[in-house]
Amino acid sequence: MLPTNFKIAIASGKGGTGKTLVATNLFHSLSKAGIPATLADCDAEAPNAKLFFKSKEESTSVVTQKVPVIDESKCTYCGKCHDWCNYHAIFFLPQPQVIKVMEELCHGCGACLAACHFEAITEKEVELGVVTTYTLPNSNILAEARMHTGVYSPVPLIKAGIKAAGDHRMVIMDAPPGTSCPFIQTVARADYVVLVTEPTPFGLSDLKQSVETLREMKKPIGVIINRAGMGNRNVYEYLKQENIPLLMEIPFERSIAAVYARGGLIAESDKQWEQLFLGLLDKIKIQWK
Amino acid sequence: MEIAIISGKGGTGKSSISAALATLSEKVVLADCDVDAANQYLLFNPSHEEEQAFIGGQKAVINPETCTNCGICIPYCRFDAISFSRQGVVISETACDGCHLCMRICPHQAISMVNSDKSRLYAGSFRNGRMVYGRLAPGEENSGKLVNLVRDKAKEQARKHQLDTIIIDGPPGIGCPVISSITGAHQLIIVTEPSLSAMLDLQRAAEMSANFHIQTHVIINKYDLDEDLSRQIESLCKEAGIGMIGKIPFDPQVVEAMTHSKSITEWAPDSATSKEVSKIWLTLKSMKP
Numbered sequence A: 001m002l003p004t005n006f007k008i009a010i011a012s013g014k015g016g017t018g019k020t021l022v023a024t025n026l027f028h029s030l031s032k033a034g035i036p037a038t039l040a041d042c043d044a045e046a047p048n049a050k051l052f053f054k055s056k057e058e059s060t061s062v063v064t065q066k067v068p069v070i071d072e073s074k075c076t077y078c079g080k081c082h083d084w085c086n087y088h089a090i091f092f093l094p095q096p097q098v099i100k101v102m103e104e105l106c107h108g109c110g111a112c113l114a115a116c117h118f119e120a121i122t123e124k125e126v127e128l129g130v131v132t133t134y135t136l137p138n139s140n141i142l143a144e145a146r147m148h149t150g151v152y153s154p155v156p157l158i159k160a161g162i163k164a165a166g167d168h169r170m171v172i173m174d175a176p177p178g179t180s181c182p183f184i185q186t187v188a189r190a191d192y193v194v195l196v197t198e199p200t201p202f203g204l205s206d207l208k209q210s211v212e213t214l215r216e217m218k219k220p221i222g223v224i225i226n227r228a229g230m231g232n233r234n235v236y237e238y239l240k241q242e243n244i245p246l247l248m249e250i251p252f253e254r255s256i257a258a259v260y261a262r263g264g265l266i267a268e269s270d271k272q273w274e275q276l277f278l279g280l281l282d283k284i285k286i287q288w289k
Numbered sequence B: 001m002e003i004a005i006i007s008g009k010g011g012t013g014k015s016s017i018s019a020a021l022a023t024l025s026e027k028v029v030l031a032d033c034d035v036d037a038a039n040q041y042l043l044f045n046p047s048h049e050e051e052q053a054f055i056g057g058q059k060a061v062i063n064p065e066t067c068t069n070c071g072i073c074i075p076y077c078r079f080d081a082i083s084f085s086r087q088g089v090v091i092s093e094t095a096c097d098g099c100h101l102c103m104r105i106c107p108h109q110a111i112s113m114v115n116s117d118k119s120r121l122y123a124g125s126f127r128n129g130r131m132v133y134g135r136l137a138p139g140e141e142n143s144g145k146l147v148n149l150v151r152d153k154a155k156e157q158a159r160k161h162q163l164d165t166i167i168i169d170g171p172p173g174i175g176c177p178v179i180s181s182i183t184g185a186h187q188l189i190i191v192t193e194p195s196l197s198a199m200l201d202l203q204r205a206a207e208m209s210a211n212f213h214i215q216t217h218v219i220i221n222k223y224d225l226d227e228d229l230s231r232q233i234e235s236l237c238k239e240a241g242i243g244m245i246g247k248i249p250f251d252p253q254v255v256e257a258m259t260h261s262k263s264i265t266e267w268a269p270d271s272a273t274s275k276e277v278s279k280i281w282l283t284l285k286s287m288k289p
């Protein structure tokens, strides 16, 4: 058996390969089977999983970051905070004396606060986004991290979203696209990573990069090929060569695309898909041992 | 003229459309700013005339010889990257944000910063002009900075080779690298498709770009997969005051072209898709930036 708090990240090297399709349908199928689970939508720049479920808003929490506030009456214009800020977020001129925090560049690291010997710096909280949890009719939970526009990084939101998903039940994470920081922060918290790709040269190239990254992180992985039937066979050959399990194929069919486009779930409209998605757990189980 | 192409989220066909625009007739500079999943080079196999390392950031490392395990640094780290372990005090590479604070406050000078220098910038020629692209190493941050570098390089190439048009293939999302991709560009194209998710992403992308005073257009790709939703997108754009610049039909030849390392305009110049892309190009060219 998989641990009850098993965490599965659904990821893809680039967006639009169908990772949300997989995450939402897997979550739906788990719910139908009575498995307590949470879907954590970690794609904080474009969270869309909620579209697919009838749900009731349970709670929201604002995610904030600290930024410094400089009291110019106490500031001696020594410039140390400016020197210590590695993100160039403090604009400083000794003559004429100018000091200004550029909040949009600040990462809230606290270095300036530690630097100032004149108690001229205090901190305030600024909003980065919100984490909202929703309950579904079957009492499973959806936790959505949503970044405000203009914020430099979704990472604090992602962390808060996964935290809100909790550690007591199975968690399905819809990971952000790419292999940079937001992706790493998500998969770092997963026990298993499902990579969704499509059988095209672009898909393969992105898949390879994700695989390399996840192998370095020593995460067990499996692959789902979406839009199977288009493109070519190179992805299949790559999987065989690298000994990566092919967990599932979702054929390229207009009807599947149409259900998804309208915010529907193929596992709901077609019971066969429900069984197939549930079957994923068995395949993951084998690898987990 | 710099034309930026984004999508709010990947998978809408943004890269294929960028590739098609880049290979119509006029020679161009193609800047692949999707540094997290650069793909254009797969189609165009550009020469690598220039290669530049990009310092994506820095990570703190502890020298176990000099560290006394006093733990002073731990509470200073706002990113929870430092902790006690069986091997003593350790820093998690994935969690470290590179702020330098721990290095500055360690009383025993046991911490140093190391450069992450695996990211690269390439410039060279491809069959229809010059091409610049960046590749961000997995897990790296600062993709916005790399995007800026790619764009600067593209401008330099445009000057050197007397090319008037720069086509920017932007990254997904609405975060920092996207903002870097569109700041100062003359025309912005947002590529969407008829699905509820893509519509939400379009809204967020439009909201973000509204702050940039940039002429914005929308392309609906694969519009005929759901003409009803496509009409809704059109009225949405009208309300937001964003011009529709083209509707591209669903066309399996786009993927076929890709598997042959060609853009659709090269592979099937007489297809409806290619004709629509040409029309879009002419409209763009006729506009005063």
Ligand code: SF4
Binding pocket: A066, A067, A068, A084, A085, A086, A087, A088, A089, A090, A101, A105, A106, A107, A108, A109, A110, A111, A112, A113
């Ligand atoms: S908190 Fe850190 S990033 Fe923000 S201004 Fe201070 S030193 Fe700079």
Ligand code: SF4
Binding pocket: A070, A074, A075, A076, A077, A078, A079, A080, A081, A082, A099, A115, A116, A117, A118, A119, A120, A121
């Ligand atoms: S370190 Fe403190 S006193 Fe010095 S310039 Fe910064 S805020 Fe002013």
Ligand code: SF4
Binding pocket: B062, B066, B067, B068, B069, B070, B071, B072, B073, B074, B089, B105, B106, B107, B108, B109, B110, B111
């Ligand atoms: S402050 Fe320096 S010496 Fe103390 S635990 Fe941290 S690295 Fe080690």
Ligand code: SF4
Binding pocket: A109, B059, B060, B076, B077, B078, B079, B080, B081, B082, B091, B095, B096, B097, B098, B099, B100, B101, B102, B103
């Ligand atoms: S450099 Fe900053 S983020 Fe990294 S470990 Fe040190 S204090 Fe933490």
